[in-house]
Amino acid sequence: MSQTESTFAPGRILIFNLAAALLVWSWLSPGLMFWTDLDDTVFFLTNAWLTEDNETWVLFVAAVNNRMFDVVSLLILLAIYLWAISRDPNPTHRMLRWGGIGITMLLTAVFFAQGFRMVVPYTHPSPTLVYENVNLITEMVDFSTKDSSGSSFPGDHGVNLFLFTAFMWRFAGLKVMLVSAVFAVLLSAPRILSGAHWFSDVFFAALVINLVAAPWILLTPVAPALSRTLTKGMIKVRNALPGR
DSSP states (O other): OOTTOOOOOHHHHHHHHHHHHHHHHHHHOTTOOHHHHHHHHHHHHHHHTOSGGGHHHHHHHHHHTSHHHHHHHHHHHHHHHHHHHHTOSOOTTHHHHHHHHHHHHHHHHHHHHHHHHHHOOOOOOOHHHHSSSOOOGGGTOSSOOOOOOSOOSSOHHHHHHHHHHHHHHHHHOHHHHHHHHHHHHHHHHHHHHHTSSOHHIIIIIIHHHHHHHHHHHHSSSHHHHHHHHHHHHHHHHHHHSTTO
């Protein structure tokens, strides 16, 4: 599939949307406690590790939940993005074309964030605010970190990381997508390890949002057309600059 070629793949869209519907059914079905049990199991297991006896682990979890780690995460995604660009076999306007793809991805992320809040008003607090007598890393270290959120559903980091993975699949191919997927899991883990997010905030909610909405952006002419338009605009601006 050409990077910015307009396509419409209704079959693949249906498959992804059906997968999302199955996940939603597993979440809403009153006879199933799968996600509740899994959330509790993951939280109590990981929270039990956060003790003074495991000082090294506590410091690690606190560090990866510090704001500075967000910069590290951004640099990792930037490295993958630059790797994707370097693998692009078409040298014509390559940087500007990927600039258009990147802006399209950022606009899509904003659309997802705002759209979900409008369509689904439901949210819930993180497990550290639900249960009492839990281990809090904010009380164990003397630097800024995060172990709670009044509104942890969905996991915003997870939404954006899975969206990045989807864009890499569409525009950079399977190999870059697989590497992106690995880092999506790794970089979304810190909030779960600290108790700031339930497991399902990321691996249910963030995943469902992308399974529902991303195919309608990436497997239709929407993303390719928008990225092409942005690229053409940047080319015109560059050509209009003095000295061109």
